[in-house]
Amino acid sequence: MISSDVIRGYNDTIILYLLLEKESYGxxxxxxxxxxxxxxxxxxxTTLYSAFNRLMKNGYIESFHQKQTHGKKRTYYKxxxxxxxxxxxxxxxxxxxxxxxxxxxKEEFL
Amino acid sequence: MISSDVIRGYNDTIILYLLLEKESYGxxxxxxxxxxxxxxxxxxxTTLYSAFNRLMKNGYIESFHQKQTHGKKRTYYKxxxxxxxxxxxxxxxxxxxxxxxxxxxKEEFL
DNA sequence: TGTCGTACTTCATCTGTCGTAGTAATTTTA
DNA sequence: TAAAATTACTACGACAGATGAAGTACGACA
Numbered sequence: 001m002i003s004s005d006v007i008r009g010y011n012d013t014i015i016l017y018l019l020l021e022k023e024s025y026g027x028x029x030x031x032x033x034x035x036x037x038x039x040x041x042x043x044x045x046t047t048l049y050s051a052f053n054r055l056m057k058n059g060y061i062e063s064f065h066q067k068q069t070h071g072k073k074r075t076y077y078k079x080x081x082x083x084x085x086x087x088x089x090x091x092x093x094x095x096x097x098x099x100x101x102x103x104x105x106k107e108e109f110l
Numbered sequence: 111m112i113s114s115d116v117i118r119g120y121n122d123t124i125i126l127y128l129l130l131e132k133e134s135y136g137x138x139x140x141x142x143x144x145x146x147x148x149x150x151x152x153x154x155x156t157t158l159y160s161a162f163n164r165l166m167k168n169g170y171i172e173s174f175h176q177k178q179t180h181g182k183k184r185t186y187y188k189x190x191x192x193x194x195x196x197x198x199x200x201x202x203x204x205x206x207x208x209x210x211x212x213x214x215x216k217e218e219f220l
Numbered sequence: 221t222g223t224c225g226t227a228c229t230t231c232a233t234c235t236g237t238c239g240t241a242g243t244a245a246t247t248t249t250a
Numbered sequence: 251t252a253a254a255a256t257t258a259c260t261a262c263g264a265c266a267g268a269t270g271a272a273g274t275a276c277g278a279c280a
Contacts, residue, residue, distance in 0.1 A: 002206060002210060003119050003203065004119075004236085004237055004238080005118045005237090005266085005267075006119035006120065006203075006204075006207050007211075008118055008267095009114075009118070010116065010214070013211075013215075014211075017216070020216075025258080025259095027256095027258055027259080036213050036214070037213065044237070044239085045238095045258090045259080045260095046238060046240095046261095047237055047238070049259070049260075050236070050237080050238095051236085054236085072257060072259080073245085073259090074257090075258085075259080087219070088219045091215050091219035092219065093112065093113060094116075094215050096150060097113075097116050097117070100112060100151050101123075101124075103146050104123060104127040104128075105204050106130075106201060109197070109201035114267090115235085117268095118236095118266095119267095121267085135227080136228065137227050155229095155269095156229090156230095156269060156270080159228070160269095164266095182226060182227050182228075182276050182277075183227080183276090184226090184227065184228085185227090185228080
């Protein structure tokens with residue numbers, strides 16, 4: 001499993017990636033994360049919803065409601081221009097981070 | 111710059127990597143991290159020393175003192191068998207983490 | 221004499237994650 | 251048709267690791 005301390009800086013990025021594909025809501029996002037990571041990363045509900053709040057506060061996502069015929073009421077989220085910009089920065093940062101951490105990893109242990 | 115939230119889970123690993131090369135002390139470790147990362151990551155003093163404490167508490171490193179002719183007294187650290195084992199696990203975990211996060215990163219933004 | 225570099229320590233604060241718990245509707249299954 | 255599972259959240263408190271600020275102390279150098 002992946003330790004939460006590593007993913008810590010990338011939960012927001014992961015969520016933004018999925019919202020870039022299409023607008024979505026909490027439960028769906030969490031399913032997608034699990035699926036896309038081959039069950040290797042399952043985000044905790046509280047982590048997810050606190051991430052939504054943070055992303056909202058920063059203006060990286062916006063929420064809205066859609067009329068539904070069935071199922072419980074959902075809060076949908078979509079990414080903003082600012083959010084896209086932030087996502088792009090994080091992609092750059094990730095590249096750098098990978099390179100740096102790799103220098104402290106012994107290949108023979110992989 | 112690299113955000114501290116990403117590196118968060120890997121400070122201990124980075125330190126262990128350097129102690130694997132040779133036993134060392136705080137100031138030297140911090141210099142080496144800066145140097146090896148091409149100044150892209152500079153560990154904060156408080157972060158470094160609190161990492162030493164954690165690593166000691168977990169039995170991953172041991173401290174000792176060396177007689178010195180000049181300069182301020184240093185605390186040297188060396189990695190233990192348990193520390194090596196932990197380091198190896200972290201190397202494995204890093205591989206997995208990289209793969210998982212990569213799936214949420216758009217290549218065209220790199 | 222004063223500043224710079226070395227080599228730490230203490231303390232308080234912040235952020236993000238996570239455990240626990242609760243609510244409430246809808247869908248499945250027995 | 252009643253119970254159980256799934257969907258879709260919210261609130262709250264605790265915790266760990268990183269960090270800022272500040273202080274200590276010694277030697278070298280100018």
